[in-house]
Amino acid sequence: xxxxxxxxxxxxxxxxxxxxxxxxxxxxxxxxxxxxxxxxxxxxxxxxxxxxxxxxxxxxxxxxxxxxxxxxxxxxxxxxxxxxxxxxxxxxxxxxxxxxxxxxxxxxxxxxxxxxxxxxxxxxxxxxxxxxxxxxxxxxxxxxxxxxxxxxxxxxxxxxxxxxxxxxxxxxxxxxxxxxxxxxxxxxxxxxxxxxxxxxxxxxxxxxxxxxxxxxxxxxxxxxxxxxxxxxxxxxxxxxxxxxxxxxxxxxxxxxxxxxxxxxxxxxxxxxxxxxxxxxxxxxxxxxxxxxxxxxxxxxxxxxxxxxxxxxxxxxxxxxxxxxxxxxxxxxxxxxxxxxxxxxxxxxxxxxxxxxxxxxxxx
Amino acid sequence: xxxxxxxxxxxxxxxxxxxxxxxxxxxxxxxxxxxxxxxxxxxxxxxxxxxxxxxxxxxxxxxxxxxxxxxxxxxxxxxxxxxxxxxxxxxxxxxxxxxxxxxxxxxxxxxxxxxxxxxxxxxxxxxxxxxxxxxxxxxxxxxxxxxxxxxxxxxxxxxxxxxxxxxxxxxxxxxxxxxxxxxxxxxxxxxxxxxxxxxxxxxxxxxxxxxxxxxxxxxxxxxxxxxxxxxxxxxxxxxxxxxxxxxxxxxxxxxxxxxxxxxxxxxxxxxxxxxxxxxxxxxxxxxxxxxxxxxxxxxxxxxxxxxxxxxxxxxxxxxxxxxxxxxxxxxxxxxxxxxxxxxxxxxxxxxxxxxxxxxxxxx
Numbered sequence: 091x092x093x094x095x096x097x098x099x100x101x102x103x104x105x106x107x108x109x110x111x112x113x114x115x116x117x118x119x120x121x122x123x124x125x126x127x128x129x130x131x132x133x134x135x136x137x138x139x140x141x142x143x144x145x146x147x148x149x150x151x152x153x154x155x156x157x158x159x160x161x162x163x164x165x166x167x168x169x170x171x172x173x174x175x176x177x178x179x180x181x182x183x184x185x186x187x188x189x190x191x192x193x194x195x196x197x198x199x200x201x202x203x204x205x206x207x208x209x210x211x212x213x214x215x216x217x218x219x220x221x222x223x224x225x226x227x228x229x230x231x232x233x234x235x236x237x238x239x240x241x242x243x244x245x246x247x248x249x250x251x252x253x254x255x256x257x258x259x260x261x262x263x264x265x266x267x268x269x270x271x272x273x274x275x276x277x278x279x280x281x282x283x284x285x286x287x288x289x290x291x292x293x294x295x296x297x298x299x300x301x302x303x304x305x306x307x308x309x310x311x312x313x314x315x316x317x318x319x320x321x322x323x324x325x326x327x328x329x330x331x332x333x334x335x336x337x338x339x340x341x342x343x344x345x346x347x348x349x350x351x352x353x354x355x356x357x358x359x360x361x362x363x364x365x366x367x368x369x370x371x372x373x374x375x376x377x378x379x380x381x382x383x384x385x386x387x388x389x390x391x392x393x394x395x396x397x398x399x400x401x402x403x404x405x406x407x408x409x410x411x412x413x414x415x416x417x418x419x420x421x422x423x424x425x426x427x428x429x430x431x432x433x434x435x436x437x438x439x440x441x442x443x444x445x446x447x448x449x450x451x452x453x
Numbered sequence: 454x455x456x457x458x459x460x461x462x463x464x465x466x467x468x469x470x471x472x473x474x475x476x477x478x479x480x481x482x483x484x485x486x487x488x489x490x491x492x493x494x495x496x497x498x499x500x501x502x503x504x505x506x507x508x509x510x511x512x513x514x515x516x517x518x519x520x521x522x523x524x525x526x527x528x529x530x531x532x533x534x535x536x537x538x539x540x541x542x543x544x545x546x547x548x549x550x551x552x553x554x555x556x557x558x559x560x561x562x563x564x565x566x567x568x569x570x571x572x573x574x575x576x577x578x579x580x581x582x583x584x585x586x587x588x589x590x591x592x593x594x595x596x597x598x599x600x601x602x603x604x605x606x607x608x609x610x611x612x613x614x615x616x617x618x619x620x621x622x623x624x625x626x627x628x629x630x631x632x633x634x635x636x637x638x639x640x641x642x643x644x645x646x647x648x649x650x651x652x653x654x655x656x657x658x659x660x661x662x663x664x665x666x667x668x669x670x671x672x673x674x675x676x677x678x679x680x681x682x683x684x685x686x687x688x689x690x691x692x693x694x695x696x697x698x699x700x701x702x703x704x705x706x707x708x709x710x711x712x713x714x715x716x717x718x719x720x721x722x723x724x725x726x727x728x729x730x731x732x733x734x735x736x737x738x739x740x741x742x743x744x745x746x747x748x749x750x751x752x753x754x755x756x757x758x759x760x761x762x763x764x765x766x767x768x769x770x771x772x773x774x775x776x777x778x779x780x781x782x783x784x785x786x787x788x789x790x791x792x793x794x795x796x797x798x799x800x801x802x803x804x805x806x807x808x809x810x811x812x813x814x815x816x
Contacts, residue, residue: 128616131608153735154800162733162796166786167779172533181735217580217738220770228617245494249767253491254591370525372516372544373774375580404612407583410773411736416530423529433525437517 103129106393113390116323116356117383120286121397122255125229130184130400153180177415184403185395186215186378187411190418194378197421198361201333202348210351211391213378214398217409219331220246221402222362222377223290227255228401230288230325238278238289240264244296244329257288264295270306276313284321291346292329294336301341311349318356326350330363334434337441351382358383365417370433374413466492469756476753479686479719480746483649484760485618488592493547493763516543540778547766548758549578549741550774553781557741560784561724564696565711573714574754576741577761580772582694583609585725585740586653590618591764593651593688601641601652603627607659607692620651627658633669639676647684654709655692657699664704674712681719689713693726697797700804714745721746728780733796737776 099107106129111118118126154162161179171178185191194213199205216222223246231237233256239247241261251257262278263271279287291310293301302310318324328347336343350359364377381394402408420426462470469492474481481489517525524542534541548554557576562568579585586609594600596619602610604624614620625641626634642650654673656664665673681687691710699706713722727740744757765771783789 124616124619128612131612154733157799162799164732164783164789164792164796166788166792167732167734167783170535170779170782172535179734179736217769217772220766221768224768246767246770249491249494249763253487253763254767256487369527369530370517371530371542373542373771375769375771375773400612400616403583404609404617405584405587406580406738406769407609408736408738409580410738410776412775412779413773416533416775419533420527420530425529426527429527429529433527436520436525 099127100129102132103127103397105129106396109389109393113387113393114355114383114385117358117390117394119323120230120325120358122228122230122232122235124232124401125397128229128397128400128404130396130403171412173412173415173419178412180411182215182408182411182414184399184408186213186409187414187418190376190414190421191215191378193418193421195380198347198363198380202344204344204348205351208348208352208382209386209388209391211381211386211395213380214395214402215409215414216362216364216377216379216402217406218364218366218375218377219329219362220250221375221406221409222364222379223247223250223327223329224254225379225398225401225405226325226327226360226362227251227257228405229397230327231255231257234258235286235288236260238262238287240292240295242295242298243290244292247290264298264300270300270302270310272306272309272313275310276317279313279317279322279324280320284317285323287317287322287324288327289324290327290329292331293342293346294332296329296332299332301336302346303340304342307342307346307349310346311353314350314357315353318354322356324357326357326359328359328361330361332367333363334368335437337438347380347382352384355384369417369420369430371413371417374417375410376413376417462490463492465495466490466760468492469759472752472756476750476756477718477746477748480721480753480757482686483593483688483721485591485593485595485598487595487764488760491592491760491763491767493759493766534775536775536778536782541775543774545578545771545774545777547762547771549576549772550777550781553739553777553784554578554741556781556784558743561710561726561743565707567707567711568714571711571715571745572749572751572754574744574749574758576743577758577765578772578777579725579727579740579742579765580769581727581729581738581740582692582725583613584738584769584772585727585742586610586613586690586692587617588742588761588764588768589688589690589723589725590614590620591768592760593690594618594620597621598649598651599623601625601650603655603658605658605661606653607655610653627661627663633663633665633673635669635672635676638673639680642676642680642685642687643683647680648686650680650685650687651690652687653690653692655694656705656709657695659692659695662695664699665709666703667705670705670709670712673709674716677713677720678716681717685719687720689720689722691722691724693724695730696726697731698800700801710743710745715747718747732780732783732793734776734780737780738773739776739780 156162161175163179191212235257237251237257242264263274330345347361359382361380365371519525524538526542554575598620600614600620605627626637693708710724722745724743728734
């Protein structure tokens with residue numbers, strides 16, 4: 091990519107930047123040029139539609155309606171979906187469905203007891219995990235920036251961050267003597283003068299399946315806290331694609347998002363997760379981006395959410411409403427927990443069978 | 454964006470570039486740096502999965518299955534969808550579902566009788582129209598490139614092409630005396646030395662609703678043919694979001710894609726369209742990118758499709774399978790045509806009522 095043209099910044103972007111600079115100067119420094127310039131247009135049709143929802147007369151456009159006020163639709167399509175058409179046919183907001191965002195936020199707290207009352211953003215809905223990586227790159231990685239990854243990492247980071255954003259992947263050694271190589275991690279994080287760092291952590295790790303023990307997590311957090319204290323501004327992209335797919339004792343059950351969320355004013359924790367693998371809906375494309383930084387409050391997070399939704403608006407407009415509504419219905423269903431547990435047990439049994447088989451001499 | 458780093462090009466990208474350079478040197482010149490560097494990874498898990506489909510033993514990963522071989526799924530979700538789970542829960546390919554791509558291609562020919570036997574690419578599925586614009590920007594627009602648009606254009610082009618890709622919008626005057634301002638269009642297209650041009654045409658036009666008459670279309674085509682003959686290499690992005698929403702006589706019924714598809718070796722016609730507004734499924738997020746250039750053949754188009762799928766792979770991985778399957782089912786349904794016609798008549802009546810009302814003195 092050639093040099094990003096310095097044009098006049100849109101006042102709506104400047105408004106968000108002022109909030110971010112005031113609340114968290116470190117976070118402002120972490121933003122890419124694209125991240126600084128992006129905003130969610132309040133004045134456009136979608137902005138007007140968002141404002142008109144809840145008013146008595148909604149004369150904004152977007153999607154046509156039947157004479158009875160329900161969304162216009164073809165019966166041959168509607169007959170295949172057992173959900174209210176209003177949950178399926180109209181656009182979802184670029185931010186994602188508010189009901190799903192609120193529920194997923196509750197679920198993050200439920201899955202991360204050690205978060206306690208730490209304030210985090212509302213999740214912004216993405217077209218699943220890859221899209222989260224891509225939008226994280228948009229907001230934080232300029233062409234030529236380095237992104238720190240373990241030497242064993244998901245190949246699609248290259249297409250997303252290098253091909254897509256022009257960033258360079260720099261690697262640290264992941265394993266030493268069968269453990270997390272904390273020294274290699276520390277050395278890479280502190281290489282060169284203190285400054286902006288973009289880091290991707292992915293546990294369980296694709297492709298190895300590795301998840302750190304609680305002790306290893308503590309070591310990582312300590313190293314990151316020291317690096318932040320030394321003046322590094324760290325964007326930590328947490329790829330939680332495989333969250334919950336853990337079938338062994340003694341390894342960390344919570345996402346590393348929890349201890350990072352409140353670690354340091356110089357550490358932005360950006361959790362990327364989603365329904366995809368946690369709920370066996372690979373083809374639905376429902377993911378989330380959730381931000382946390384020490385001292386972050388609703389106003390700061392709202393500015394970040396607006397920038398994220400703006401980046402999404404200028405990339406895919408919004409993610410599938412039908413998929414979001416199906417997931418919200420599932421998360422609200424009294425049957426959900428038991429059904430999920432049943433699938434977990436099946437997967438765990440398979441894991442144990444493979445583990446037994448691998449003990450045989452021939453492997 | 455800073456300068457795109459010149460790193461070693463991936464051999465899989467180089468393979469596609471060789472095909473494109475050999476078949477159409479002009480088209481190769483149209484590609485952006487990102488467009489030149491992108492490819493769809495054949496060696497990755499998704500590549501292996503694609504190759505394994507149809508073999509007797511499929512040991513590749515991607516999505517878990519139940520003991521009976523059907524996709525693993527939660528019943529609380531599956532019970533709300535009257536489609537075979539295999540059409541809903543697994544990933545769709547980054548290219549899009551093959552059945553839907555083939556059907557949409559047939560439908561383009563049906564909607565564009567004047568295409569005749571002109572060869573066009575298979576459509577690649579996008580997360581609807583905005584995503585098509587975004588991926589077109591990825592493939593063809595470098596930061597600093599100019600994109601020619603009419604002075605009345607959809608505001609989201611700015612977020613997509615300027616904020617997203619760093620391109621600059623340059624405008625031509627759309628209307629003169631209530632007609633398409635062909636002189637302004639011609640002047641803008643031929644401004645400066647002949648070279649690469651990126652152009653967006655959008656009929657019916659958002660925000661004005663304007664669609665050219667057949668005579669105006671002929672004028673546009675003539676101007677573009679001459680500009681191409683003068684050595685301009687024109688990427689024409691055709692935003693057909695509102696295709697078919699035409700309720701008046703005397704204006705062009707076909708997309709301008711038809712006359713552009715076979716116009717000149719220096720004109721790439723890139724049709725962006727989708728189910729969104731044509732079939733009243735705004736929230737589904739199903740769109741398509743279809744390429745045509747004079748002399749284009751299956752091998753050239755296949756290379757372009759691979760680059761497009763690679764860009765999608767590194768951005769959202771793939772679009773919602775459930776939405777694609779619902780649309781394929783609709784397009785295969787014997788009820789589809791009649792139901793669509795019924796909705797068209799409702800919309801047309803409303804259009805006529807508004808038109809009558811606007812004749813009243815008070816407006």
